Amino acid sequence: MEGADQAMNISIFGATGRVGNRLLPMLLSSGYSVRALARSPEKLKSHPSLQVIEGNVLTDKDVQTTISGTDIVISTLGTDKQNTLQRAFPLIIDAMIQENVQRILSTGTAGILNARRDPAIFRFETNESKRRSTTAARDHAEACKLLQQSPLNWTIACPTYLPEGEASGIFRTGADFLPEDGKSITTGDTALFLYRLVSGEESFHRRRAGLAY
Template structure:
């Protein structure tokens, strides 16, 4: 399986890249600084920015699945790049998109008509990142793609344990954290199941 990967140099992205290559996938990874990745068998490094249409289209071309562990920034990189990724996938007739979000865009358990970041279930005072994630989620909702958004809660660095909980569209009850390793492991798992298609998935221990 050939994967187009965005966010390969991030905390989750690095672990996901390692898992993909270890599981016989080939990967085209778009990065702004090619020297930030080590050349290795199965990895094709693309030089460019996710905000550049040509770079995104070139990375997606010839792949089977698109995966993204991109974070956000003050320039709303997620909601800005999401339409570009959607269009490039449609042009290549690729339907499967696996990406990461934030637990803030899951439904609030006691007010499910709201995102968590819009209620007191979320402890974060600054909602800018969650707002960008929410915009990207709504863009995917309106697309014809078979998307899944993995939404981890507090995300410390750490190895995979393969012992964590998931819940569609909500954070598992009393979920406090999940490591970058287990988040990457769940993303890998999504390649072999359609159980979570067109849904957000809360991740926590």
């Protein structure tokens, strides 16, 4: 990557998480400048191109400070039983609009891809999804709807079963659907897909991307 790509400034939410902590070194090693919001900054290793902001994604001032002056936003935030995603994304979207930042990349779950038998509904609403609990998928779905209703240029990476593992660079993608018979993909390859979106190797503009081997 040369020139303008290396000068790109990136803001990231969820850098200490399972996918975020694999993506962050990829970005930094490629010359990007990164600003990360973290509740526990000590979990992130210092780097000349990394600015860490201590704060909370549910605090609008912290979100806006993180996004201000950057070119692209990445969210690898996880979900919980407190609806963190659907509470955080309105703040992220509003800050992006105020700061005139158009591109956002996010992680989701395969449960919010289209069901093959009925593409009008999410996979988690059918027996295509094997998870018993739908709490996490519903939180991701609400965040997805917020992005769909926004004017932003978004992409949601939607991995299926997500074990820890290194990036192989060999995986399948599907626009709005999970690749046929997809069973798993590692945190490393999910991070690599996001990296490819940043670099322009992949696009999926205003689409969900199903990820699997």
